[in-house]
Amino acid sequence: MRTRSYLAYRFLSIIPVLLVLSFVIFGIIEAIPGDPAQIMLGQHATPEALEQMRHSLGLDRPWTVRYVLFLGRLARGDLGHSILSGRSVLSEIAEKVPATLELSLVALLLAGVLGVLAGFLSAWRQNSLFDYFAMFGSLVGVSIPIYWLGFMLIILFSLNLGWLPTGGRLAATIEFQPLTNFYLLDALLSGNREVLADAIRHLVMPAFCLATVPMAIIARMTRSSMLEVLNQDYIRTARAKGVRTGRLLFLHAFKNASIPVVTVIGLQFGYLMGGAILTETVFSWPGIGRWLLDGILGRDFPVIAGGTLFVAAAFIMVNLLVDLLYLFLDPRIRY
Amino acid sequence: MEKVAAKRGLWHDSWRRLRRNRNALIGLVIVLTVVATALAAPLVAPHDPLWGMVEDHDLPPFWWPGVTGGVPEGEKENDGERGLPEHQVVTEGLYETTEITFDAPSEEGERKAHHRYLFGTDDVGRDVFSRVIYGSRYSLLIGCISVAIGLFLGAPLGLAAGYWGGRLDSVIMRGMDILMAIPYVLLAILIVAVLGPGLTNSMIAIGVVQIPQFARVLRGSVLSTRGLEYIQASRALGASDLRIIGSHVLRNCLSPLIVQGSLTFASAILSAAALGFLGLGAQPPAPEWGAMLADGRKLLLTSPWAVTFPGVAILFFVLGFNLLGDGLRDALDVRMKS
Numbered sequence: 001m002r003t004r005s006y007l008a009y010r011f012l013s014i015i016p017v018l019l020v021l022s023f024v025i026f027g028i029i030e031a032i033p034g035d036p037a038q039i040m041l042g043q044h045a046t047p048e049a050l051e052q053m054r055h056s057l058g059l060d061r062p063w064t065v066r067y068v069l070f071l072g073r074l075a076r077g078d079l080g081h082s083i084l085s086g087r088s089v090l091s092e093i094a095e096k097v098p099a100t101l102e103l104s105l106v107a108l109l110l111a112g113v114l115g116v117l118a119g120f121l122s123a124w125r126q127n128s129l130f131d132y133f134a135m136f137g138s139l140v141g142v143s144i145p146i147y148w149l150g151f152m153l154i155i156l157f158s159l160n161l162g163w164l165p166t167g168g169r170l171a172a173t174i175e176f177q178p179l180t181n182f183y184l185l186d187a188l189l190s191g192n193r194e195v196l197a198d199a200i201r202h203l204v205m206p207a208f209c210l211a212t213v214p215m216a217i218i219a220r221m222t223r224s225s226m227l228e229v230l231n232q233d234y235i236r237t238a239r240a241k242g243v244r245t246g247r248l249l250f251l252h253a254f255k256n257a258s259i260p261v262v263t264v265i266g267l268q269f270g271y272l273m274g275g276a277i278l279t280e281t282v283f284s285w286p287g288i289g290r291w292l293l294d295g296i297l298g299r300d301f302p303v304i305a306g307g308t309l310f311v312a313a314a315f316i317m318v319n320l321l322v323d324l325l326y327l328f329l330d331p332r333i334r335y
Numbered sequence: 336m337e338k339v340a341a342k343r344g345l346w347h348d349s350w351r352r353l354r355r356n357r358n359a360l361i362g363l364v365i366v367l368t369v370v371a372t373a374l375a376a377p378l379v380a381p382h383d384p385l386w387g388m389v390e391d392h393d394l395p396p397f398w399w400p401g402v403t404g405g406v407p408e409g410e411k412e413n414d415g416e417r418g419l420p421e422h423q424v425v426t427e428g429l430y431e432t433t434e435i436t437f438d439a440p441s442e443e444g445e446r447k448a449h450h451r452y453l454f455g456t457d458d459v460g461r462d463v464f465s466r467v468i469y470g471s472r473y474s475l476l477i478g479c480i481s482v483a484i485g486l487f488l489g490a491p492l493g494l495a496a497g498y499w500g501g502r503l504d505s506v507i508m509r510g511m512d513i514l515m516a517i518p519y520v521l522l523a524i525l526i527v528a529v530l531g532p533g534l535t536n537s538m539i540a541i542g543v544v545q546i547p548q549f550a551r552v553l554r555g556s557v558l559s560t561r562g563l564e565y566i567q568a569s570r571a572l573g574a575s576d577l578r579i580i581g582s583h584v585l586r587n588c589l590s591p592l593i594v595q596g597s598l599t600f601a602s603a604i605l606s607a608a609a610l611g612f613l614g615l616g617a618q619p620p621a622p623e624w625g626a627m628l629a630d631g632r633k634l635l636l637t638s639p640w641a642v643t644f645p646g647v648a649i650l651f652f653v654l655g656f657n658l659l660g661d662g663l664r665d666a667l668d669v670r671m672k673s
Contacts, residue, residue: 020513031529139661143653145605147612148646151631155639166635274520278609282632292521293613296528308525312517 003327010323014316022074025308026067035059039299040083070305079306084298089306093288098181099169100287103279104272106184106207111214112265118215119222119261124249126227134219141216146275150209150282157205167284169202170195206283210275214268221264225257259326266322270315349590352666359662365655373471381453382462384469384622396455396640455640458633463641466622467648473623474652477538477607478600484542485599489549490592496550497557498580508554511547519544523606527615534623537616541606545599552595553588560587590667597660601653608649624649 037053038045045053054060058069073080079089118138122131158166169183170176176195178186184203187196229235230253238252276289284290288307295303353359372379454463496507514522526540560566566583610616611625619626627645634641 017509017513017516021516024513028525028529139657140650140654143601143605143650143657145608145612145625145628145646145649145653147609147631148628148642148649151628151635151642151646154635155642159635159639270518274518277520277524278612281613293524296524297614304525304528308517308521311521315518316516 007324010320014320017316018313021312022071022309023067025305025312026070028304028308030063074309079309080302082295082303083300084295084303089302092291092303093306093310095181096286096288096291099285100273100276100280100289102182102184103203103206103210103285103287104269104276106203107210107272108214108265108268110207111211111218111268114211115215115218116222116261119219120226120249120254122219122223123226123230131223135223138216138219141212141219144212146209146212147278147282149212150205150279153205153209154282164205165202167202167282169199169286171198171202174198206279206285209282210272210279213271213275214265217268218261218264222257222261225260226253229253229257262325263322266318266325269318273311273315349663349666353662356662356665358658359666362655362658362660362662365651366659369471369652369655370475372468373475376469376472380462380465380468382465384461384466385620386461394456395638396453454644455638457627457638457641458630463644466627467624467644469622470624470627470645470648471652473534473617473621474604474607474649477534477541478603478656480538481541481545481603481607482596482600484539485545485549485603486592486596488542489546490553492546493550493553493555494557494580494584494588497554498561498576498584504554507550511550514544514547520606520609523610524613524615527610532615532618534617534621537607537610540610541603544606545603548599549592549595552591556588556591557584560584594660594664594667597656597663601656601660604649604653604656 035050035054037050037057037059041049041053051060058066077090079093081088082092085092118134122128122134125131154166157164165171174195176183176186176192179189180186183199184196187193187199235248235253238248243252273289276285276287277293278289279285280287280290281293288311292303292307292311294300295307353363454467457463457466492507492511496504517525523537523540523544526543527536530536530539561584566579569579569583607616608623608625608628611623612628612631614626614629617623617626619629624645628642631642
């Protein structure tokens, strides 16, 4: 019962955060210099046309009215139309999100599997050569500029070895009509092996690039969490009882050590959204990060507002889900 | 007999522990090296960071893999007809500063020119080594200013929230939560979008993004200090809030602040370079490391060395601060909450 009221509280507490966030984003858009009407009509627009455009955009009304209208549109799911492309922001988001999500999920999977594995082995063989190597690697991982890493990968694997393409999601020569815009999924559904192989080839470098930082953080967290658990009394007891090493590590230690690791993996989502902007720029990946950056550079107000709100809302939801995941992972936690 | 050890203070003790930590020492050496380079940039850099010889564009370093005898493969034959764009002609006066590089385009001259450029040259003939050296000044400046902004705005907020608690605490920390609800890089980009691209604005943006981190660290350590007995005693003796904060609370928060500062410095340099890379930070032709990578895609084929070394410099400097920060955390015995 108490858990249920906690859940209700957590879900309801998102509302004021989103409200303030919408206000902040509205304020940011208001503060960005540049006149949308001018951008839409170009340099040679007559003053009358500009005035008319401002009127039709609602720019001639006081900001309080515009904020309320903005909220009203948000509530209806209407994020307006992009100034640059003229298309609905929501449909652009819908089109770009699968590309970013595909990249992020593969990166997170890569980071999770390799990071946990490296941290786990490091803790198991503490102070071994592998441990030093992995921990130094993770330090480099959090210190590296990922867009530069992307360039280095392109120089090595694309330009010198010619193994992988330099960017994009699919070779231009391949004709393919995506269904969900998740290319891996689409290729699997249509059973098109050629597309699947090419999509994977395009995905390898960007995904690795984006995975670097989360992988390093996850490895460090797994290691320290495992070490903490391995030093506890019940592990010593289990060992004295004769529990086999494998069973001890996985069943007794790792299960308890995984809770902070799950938190850290969940928290990487925010990083992935930011990192996607850089990765997508390097690898010409047609995702939401690049789209948002183009919107910012082009002063495309509806895109900036809709995109930022979407990303922030997704970020808040994921953080909430991570919190709720605890309830299942650790029965001791009761709210 | 009195033990001498009793006279050792916190700082002395920490320094001893820091010295024993090999990683931290390496970090300290890296940081000091970069700081020294930044200060002595005009002495270290062999060429002008902003002006180069267009004739010497896209030259590889003499030791670059695949480069034999100082002349890049396949470039020997068409040396004479290497077309130079009209608009890249350098003004008269500047020939004097870089005159030594102005060799006749004979093979002998080419070979000499290669040896002058340790890291090669970029697409307009600027010395990459000199630019990387001068770039350290930008990173150092960006780190200092943005950490200062984060510290001087974030620390008082965290202090107030932790010390007075109650409603003030919830208002401040909810505000911080909202700031943190937008992913770090995205928030910095948004702030730059409002203020306009440029070095100063990117430092402000990164500083603002760091406010919540400093506020949280300080609040945490104030909370753990506030209830201590000697602070209660001090209050019982009639000390004012300001006095308690100034002479007791802050002193206890110094260690976490120093550690946070060092780690934040690292992320500030990374973020500033990222903004420069996206075209939102320092603007070309400034030799800022991130901005040097902004045209990276274009340079990948013609002069990969011009892409390689700015990134190595960023990695080196950031790694130094991360090593130092980790070492300080151990030495000062700070338990950080993630």
